[in-house]
Amino acid sequence: MGEEATTVRNRDWVIKLEEQVLSLDNMNEDFWKKQSIYRVPTYIKDLNIKAYEPQLVSLGPYHHGIPKLMAMEEHKYRALHNFLKRSDHQISFYVEALEEIVEDLMGSYEQLDEKWRDRNRFLQLMILDGSLLLEILQGIHFSVSSNYAKNDPIFSKNALFKNKDVMMEDMLMIENQVPLMVLTTLLAIQKGRVNEANGFLNRLVFCFFLDAKFVFRLQPSMDINFYKGLHLLDLTWQMATGQRNDNVSEREPAFDIVESYIVLFFSVSYLYEKAQVELKKSETDNLNGIIFENGVLSLPIFRIHSTTESVLLNLVAFEHLHAGATHQVSSYIDFMSALLNSAKDSSLMRSINVMETTWSDEAVPIFIQKIRNDMGFKPKYKGRLYDINQELNDYFILRTKKWKRRLHEWGSNLKQTYFKNPWTFLALIVGALLLVCTLIQTIPTLQSL
Template sequence: MATRESNWAVKIRDQPMATEERSWALEIDDQTENTGNSAEKQQSPKPSIYRVPAYIRRLNCHAYKPQIVSFGPYHHGDPNVMPMEEHKDRALTHFLKRANKSLQDVRTAMAEVVQQLRGAYQSLDGKWAGDERFLHLMILDGCFMLEIIRVATKKPDDGGYEMDEPIFSDHGNLYTVPCIKRDMMMFENQLPLLVLYKLVFVEGRGDCVEYVNELVLTFWDKTLTVEGERRHLLDMLRLSRLGKQSSAATSRGQKNSPKVSIIRSASELREAGIRFRKSKSDSLLDIQFKHGVLSLPKLTVDDSTEYMFLNLMAFERLNIGTGNEVTSYVVFMDSIIDSAKDIKLLHHKRIIRNALGSDTEAAELFNRLAKDVVFVPNSNLSKVQNNVITYSQKKCRRHRANLCRTYFKSPWTTLSLMAAIVLLVLTVVQTIYAVLQFHLSA
């Protein structure tokens, strides 16, 4: 058998190879020999803004496509967002006037990082290969984004716009900016924050990175210290929801990571003796389980919640090394929310503020979010989940919980129980007294 295999291998090796196949093989061999690990890392692109794949998009195709304004190249020119383009020109003019700079000054500064900006996007169309068109897009969209953020955060306070301005006025801030803000959450609709850093630098600010980071976090309604340059607004939104700069090391695989079982719903956990409490902060990381109490961060569920979580999970899923904290939180919440009864319980504990109106609709939202997503066994929530499951499986705690719900549900049932206990004690004392009297008289 060994001889046959050897002869067969020699026969295949000695067969003439086609010219195209030979050149392709030689090219691959040259790359394998000449490209070291360091060079291979340099050649591989490091994008941070992706087109959402079809297998993710099919969960909700509307969650990843902007409805009113486009940022960046992916949706530029879409018919639905074209009406907003004229407002971008006014934002650019206003920015140049405020900064007292020319368009050439901005272009020169942006040209220094054009390759870095282009490399932030995955799979750009060929029409964006030229620097002029791409720079024009970055400057125009960057100025519009910066002006929107400043108007929304009241920085500068006067804004510098007329009262009847359709976008950059109090009226626009009330009716239009919330829709633009939702489009800013979308993964495919991101602009590298490097654009904003450069624009603020052109204005003359030496602390451009710190200024932009603080401005964006205020835009996301958070106060948080973020060090260094960040990738885009969705990246900053994720940090604002986590409440800190997460480390990719927290989500890396670990050897012999504990196996996580399926946790029961909130209403079932309550029947098992587990109590719920609102965490001290609204960070998605602030989930703890101590002494039978599961503490969960406060969350407002509204029309933008689904868009936010789907895009944050896509960001974590497609960017290697980003972390999985948001995804783990969503899967955990889906595990303890099965029906409207669970939403009602968490709402009663002031953990979930349901702005959708219907508890059933809110429960279905969490069930949709976690579809085709698995819980990461070695995530930060693994220990919490396992401790909750272990605690809830002990029968004595389940019986104690049933006793508390039956007899201590309200002050009246508590008083009735105490009265019954007092009556029982008095009956026992009376019986003992009667027995003693009988023996003493005998």
């Protein structure tokens, strides 16, 4: 029996299985905290696969090597070449700096393929993709494009403007992220100012996405120096929602997670017509601009453009997959899908300048409902939009009940005063007839004047 056990233990697959099981000892709390870049689950991706697949450039390991994206690979080397030309350091300085944090960088990726466990291969990917991102981010507003030929197909100013939307869409896909630690490390060495790298990177991102055509527009007054993101998608999420995360490695839910969904019973036109809810454009373009006070609902501009669908769904996927992330964008989609229920709602929002799109009023509600369905889950939370939802529902009920109560009181008074006594009722009828006759006699007189 002992010999048989020894034989079993010596089998290759048993040895490999034992090694694999023992390796799980390292999957402690710190292991999960590092993860911030995720593969979208198949059941969600199948709802709208195009929203999660890059069209022009692969960033990070998940989509590297896909044939349709290979054309950009040679341009990554040119980006690194020009990045190094503006630096006083050789490439070895950057590699050594990235090597010090390589375990954290690898740990950022969920389900990292075994081939990317090769440190040298992984570091090469990080420095190539990191330098490409920095060249793109600096290309338009920071004159880096002047280092390239005027007819350069990728990095000239004209090419960057032409490709900006599709590049931006690719850069904000959850499976297509590079940890910001890569970018800040490269910038710190190139600029020689370690403490300023995070703030400078934030300015790059802010300027690049300032005129972005997806839902949330970044504001010039935004204090960008205090944001610290895990990757570009997370940093954009923070700026768009107005929620700063000081400790991104240990992010905790800002709201209680409860078994509650947004259930807004009334569309924006119904609230306006039936409950006299006043609508106005918010002074703030991020989600903090949604405010309901004293019967006035303030809304940030809702923008629908070519990148809106993909960016929203990737922000939602990040909220859904990242432990501790709040469901602010998911809840916003829920909220807007309730407000925008018909072409009438879309027309009303357009008339008060809280909608920006070239789409028809009929197409807008269909679009937002599609995004709502493609989310693949219902956000569970208790936060600002949940409270505003409740306040709107309560306000509607209060207003409509008030009018019903007044109508009921008026009818009761009428019945009590005039209908209780038949002689009083008869007097009311006679008085009404006399009033009608008087009006009939008055009309010819007015016409003769």
